Amino acid sequence: MAMDPKALWTMSYGMYLVTARAGGRANGQIANAVFQVTAEPPRLAIAINKENFTHDLIRDGGWCGFAVLAESAPMEFIGLFGFKSGRDVDKLAHATVRDGLHVPLVVDHAVAVAEARVLQTTDAGTHTVFIVEAVNAEVVSGAAPLTYAGYHARKGKAPKNAPTYRGETEPPAPPAASPASTWTCGVCGYTYDPEEGDPAHGVAPGTRFEDLPDDWVCPVCGAPKDAFLPD
Numbered sequence: 330m331a332m333d334p335k336a337l338w339t340m341s342y343g344m345y346l347v348t349a350r351a352g353g354r355a356n357g358q359i360a361n362a363v364f365q366v367t368a369e370p371p372r373l374a375i376a377i378n379k380e381n382f383t384h385d386l387i388r389d390g391g392w393c394g395f396a397v398l399a400e401s402a403p404m405e406f407i408g409l410f411g412f413k414s415g416r417d418v419d420k421l422a423h424a425t426v427r428d429g430l431h432v433p434l435v436v437d438h439a440v441a442v443a444e445a446r447v448l449q450t451t452d453a454g455t456h457t458v459f460i461v462e463a464v465n466a467e468v469v470s471g472a473a474p475l476t477y478a479g480y481h482a483r484k485g486k487a488p489k490n491a492p493t494y495r496g497e498t499e500p501p502a503p504p505a506a507s508p509a510s511t512w513t514c515g516v517c518g519y520t521y522d523p524e525e526g527d528p529a530h531g532v533a534p535g536t537r538f539e540d541l542p543d544d545w546v547c548p549v550c551g552a553p554k555d556a557f558l559p560d
């Protein structure tokens with residue numbers, strides 16, 4: 330039997346916003362590899378890329394929080410926490426934050442939130458697996474949770490630091506495009522659809538990509554217009 334990575338792409342995951350605080354700094358990031366491993370006591374495993382700012386905050390602070398994201402979480406919100414680094418942006422300043430005992434918890438678009446103490450860390454190569462025990466947990470809304478597959482079906486691809494990142498699997502888009510075509514962000518995979526426009530940023534439905542203002546940026550990751558290719 331050969332090693333076919335596509336076999337692993339069929340696996341199911343949720344989407345979580347993991348938060349942490351240490352040394353006066355706090356941050357949050359999107360993670361899909363968050364899962365409960367024992368019920369009593371309630372322990373979970375959380376895999377975080379070593380390059381991420383949140384990784385260091387969990388390691389140094391010894392605590393983390395997480396929110397189970399709702400299916401309705403907008404791409405812009407996921408993009409803020411999934412495609413930008415907390416070293417550059419104070420992400421939590423753009424969110425509704427509730428103070429937990431040890432870490433901030435983001436309640437926007439949350440189905441549930443929990444706070445957990447780090448019991449053990451395992452070096453998994455590019456990622457550290459934190460074994461944590463939940464000490465506080467609360468259902469925030471009765472909304473349906475977002476799945477990793479559902480997120481991919483909606484838009485884009487995984488950020489490159491996700492444990493399940495698949496790299497560039499699609500050939501580059503051809504340069505020719507009809508005037509009213511969709512355009513896709515080369516950084517995060519967000520697709521601009523002229524029929525929808527970008528009403529949250531003052532772009533009316535029916536606006537062609539070519540007619541977007543020069544300073545328009547990707548609503549998900551903040552990349553400039555020239556990072557987009559026609560579909």
Ligand code: FE
Nearest residue numbers: 514517547550
């Ligand atoms: Fe983008």
